[in-house]
Amino acid sequence: MNKKNLLFLALGLSLQTFAQSPVAQKYAGYITAEDARKHLTILASDEFEGRETGKPGAEKAAKYIAGEFQKMGLTAPVKGSYFQDIPLIETTFEVKNFIANQKPFTYGTDFYFSGSPDANSITTKEIVFVGYGITDSAYNDLKNIDITNKIVLVINTGEPVKNGTYLITKSDKPSDWSITRNKRIKFLQSKNPALILAVNPAVAAILKTNASYFTSGRLSIKQDAAKPKQTLPPVINITADIADQLLQKSGKTYTAFKNLIDSTSAPQTQVVKADLSTSFGQKFKDVHAVNVLGYLEGSDLKNEVVVFSAHYDHIGLNPTGPDKVNNGADDDGSGTTGILEIARAYTKAKKEGHGPRRSILFLGNVGEEKGLLGSEYYTDHPVIPLERTITDLNIDMIGRVDPAHKDNPNYCYLIGSDKLSTTLHKISETANSTYTKLAIDYKYNDPKDPEQIYYRSDHYNFAKHNIPIIFYFNGVHEDYHKPGDEVSKINFDLLVKRAQLVFYTGWDLLNRDQKPVVDVKNNMPASR
Template sequence: MKTTMNVKHVLLVGLCLCGTAAMAQPTLKQAGKYAQTITPADLKKHLTIVASAEMEGRETATPGEYKAAAYIIEQMKAIGLQPGNNGQWTQSYNVYRDSLTEASLEVNGSKLNLYKDFSATTANYNSHMSFGEVVYVNMEDSLWKNNKVDVSGRLVLVRMKAPAAGAGGRGFFGGPAMVVGQLQAKGAAAVLVLGDRINDGKEPVMSGMTVVKDPARQGINFFSVSDAAAAQLLGADAATEKGGKLQSKNIKASVHFSYHEKQITLVSNNILGFLEGTDKKDEFLVVTGHYDHIGRRGDIINYGADDDGSGTVSVLELAEAFVKAKAEGKGPRRSILFMTVSGEEKGLWGSAHYGNNPVYPLEKTTANLNIDMIGRTDTVYESKKDSALYVYLVGEDKLSSDLPGVSVLANKNLKMVLDGRYNDPLDKSRIYFRSDHYNFAKHGVPILFYFDGIHRDYHRPTDTVDKIEFELMAKRAQLVFLTAWEIANRNEMLKRDKPLPATALTR
C-alpha cells in the first residue's frame, strides 16, 4: 500500500514536471537566435521584387497594388502563416475613382482653356456656380492671421506656397488639399488656387488623389489657375500679388464655373497572415506595414523602396522568424497578426478600415507594432557617422506605461539609438498621426511606430532599392522582432493606463 502510493506520487510529480517543461515560456534570450534569421540578403531579395518596376509604384486600387498583394500572399503561404481573415488572406474595402467629363471656367466673360489656363481636380463634385465677387487671401498677412477676412459662402483666390526643399507630400497631409481644407473650415464656397502646375493644353497624368474613400465626401470645389488667368481677376494688382505683397481684399468680378464627373467603384485590400499562439492564443499582437505607395505618373514610377517597401518586407521577415521559432517549440504565447495594409498614402484608409472592422477584438489586442520606412538614413543623421545606428520610436510613452521598458529590454544587445524626437504629438511634422499605428491608438491599443525620418528621396521616383542600407535595415527589423517577442510572451497584456493625447482627439 505505501509502496503503491509512492509510485503514484512519483508518477504525478513526473507528469507535473513534464507539463511544466512543455509549457516553458519562450525567453528573450532565446529570441536572439531567431532575430539573426532576419538578414540583409533576405530583405534585399524581397524588396527587389516589391519595389520593382513591375509593381508600378503600388498605388492603391491599381494593377500595381494587386501585383504586390499577390506576391505578399504567396510569401505568407510559403512562410507557413495561415489566412488571417476567417480563411481569407485579404480584407477588402471599396474605393472610388473619379473621371472628369466636363469642366469650364469663365472670368469676366472670357472662357478659360482647360489644362492651359486652369485645371480641375477630381476631388471636386458635380456643380455649377456663379459669383459676382472674389476674395483674394494672402495667408501670410495680418488680416488673415487675425481672422479679419470673411470668406464664408464666397469664392476665394489664394496662392499655393511652394513646399520647403525636401518636405515632400503625404496624401491629404500636404499640398493644395491642405490649403483648401483650411478655407473650407472658414466657410468658403469654392477656391481658385494659384501656383499649382498647369499643363499647357495637355490633359495631366492624374495625381495620387484621384482615388477617394468616401463617394459622398463633403469637400468644396477648387481649380488651379495660371498667373495669366488670375491677372484677369487681379488687374493692376497682379504683379504685387505675385511678389507676395498684396494684402487680402475683395475683388469685384464675374466668375462662372461648372464641373461634372463620373465615378467607378474599385477594391483595395489589406493582406492578413496569422500565426496562432499557445496558452494565450485568444490575445493578439498586430504587426503592420503599408505596401501601397504613390504609383506612377506617365512613364515615371515612384518605386517606394523605403516608403514603405522596407516595412512590407520586414513584416514578412518577422513572420518567417516567428514561424521558425514555433517549429522548434518556441512559438509565441499570444497569436500574432502580420498585416500589410493599403491606402496609407491616401489617408490611412486600410488601417482605418481594419480599426473599424477588426478581425480580432481590439480589446484583446495587446499592441500594434507599425513599420513605415526603416531602410534609410535621414538628413538629421546622415552626417553623424558615429551614431548612425538609430531608429525613431513614436508612441512608446503613450497609452501604456509598459512600453518604454520593453523597448529598452529589446535593445539591450543591439545598442541602437532610440530617438524620440518625433514622439510629441505637437511636433510640427505630426508624425504621430501620419502612419497606420494611429488607427490602433485611437481605439486605445498601445502602439510603437518605427521610422527612419524624412530623407532626400521621400515621395520621389528616386526612392529606389539601390539607396537602401540593408545592414541598418536588418538591425531595425531585428529590434522590432525582439520587441514583438517580448510583448507576445509576457504574462499579462500591456497596461492601458495612459489616455490618448488630447491633440489626437480632434483628428
C-alpha cells in the same frame, strides 16, 4: 523584510528586466540581410510595376506576400483566405471650365482641387479677398465679415510679418497658422463659404511635377449607405497668375495685397468685383484591392493580439521619365520585407516550442499611398475585434538614410510610442537599449512638427481607435516617391537592425503578463 533585502530584490528585478534573452536573440537572428534582399528584389522589381493600388503590380505583390505567409504556416484568418477585400471606387475628377475675368485656365496646369468635391457649377460677379484667412486676438482677417456661401480668395501660406517679426507671435517664430498643415483651410471651411480659392506661389511648382496626379483617378473606400461622407466647401489651389487675374478690378496684384498687409500689419479684407465661372464633376469606377493578413495563434493569452503592419503598395509607373517604374524599394518594400522577416522569426520560434503567449496579426495594407485606405478599412471592418488588439507596430521605410543622419546612419525615427501608453514607450526604449542600440530620433513625434508624419502612415488608423502604436521610419530621402527608390540603394544591414528592434519590442509585448495600459491623453490633434 529589511531595507537591505529590499534593495537586493529591487536590483535583481532591475537586472532581470534589462537582461538580454538568449531565446529572443536566437529568433531575431532569423531576420537576415540575405533573406531580406531576396524578398525585396522581388517586391521592388520592374515586374511588379510600382505596386500601385488597383493595378496588376499590386495584385502580384499581394499574391507574393500571401504565398510567403502560407509557406511559413501562418493561418489565413479571413474565412480561410489571406485576403481581405477592400471595396474601392476610383473617382476621376473633371473640370469642364474655369474662367476668371474672361480668361480660361486649365485644370492640372494652372490649378488643382483638394480632394474630389461633388459636382457643382459656380458663377459669381464678386469674390471676397480674406488676406491670410487668420482669426487671432492680434490680427483678424474675418472681423465684421460673413463669408457664408461666398467665394473667398485666401493667401494660403505664411502670415503677417514685418522686419522679421511675426505679428501674431511678436517674435521671429511663426505661429500655428503657418506651421500646422491645413489649419487656415479647415478654419475657413468651418465658416461655410461656397468655394475657397487658395493662392500659393508653390502651386505652380507642384503642378509642374505632379500634374498627372491631379488629373488621374483617385481612390477612396466605397461608403456604406449608413455612413455618408461629410461634405465640405471645395478648395481650389491656384497660382499667383490666377489670383492676379481675379484681383484685376481691385487695381492690385496678389503680391501687392500681401506686401500691404505685411507692411501695415492690418487686414485688407474686401469684396472684389470679379467674373468667375467654373463647373466640375466626377466619374466613378469600381476597383478591386486587398489587404493581406497572416495570423499566428498565441497560447495562454491568445485572445489578445499584437499587429505588425506595413503597406505593400507604392505609386506605380512613371510614364514620362526614362525609368518607367517607381519601384518603391524603401517605400514601403522595406517595411513589407521587414514584416516577412519578422513573421519568419516568430513562426520559427513557435515551431521550436517558443511561440508567443499573445497572438500575432501580420497585416500587409494596400492603399496607403492613396490615403491610408487599407488600414482605414481594416480598422472599420476588423477581422479580429479591435478591443482584442493591444498594439500596432507599423513599419514604413526602414532601408535608407536621410540627409540629417548621413554621418550617423545607426538611427531610426520613432513616432507615437508615448502618445497613448507610457508602458509601451518604456517597452520600446528598453528593447532598443538592451538589444539594437540605435539612436532613436523623436523629431517627428512633436505635435508641432510641420511634416505631421504621425498622420501619414497606417498606424494612425489604429491610434484613432485608442490602440497604442509605434511607427518606425527612416525619414525622407532624395529618392522619396521617385524612380530612384531602387533596391541597389537599400542598406540591408540597417533594414535588418531596424526590423529586429520591431521584433524585440514585439517579443516583450507578446509575452509579458500585462498588456500596455492606455494611460496618456494623446497630445496629437484628432486629425491634421
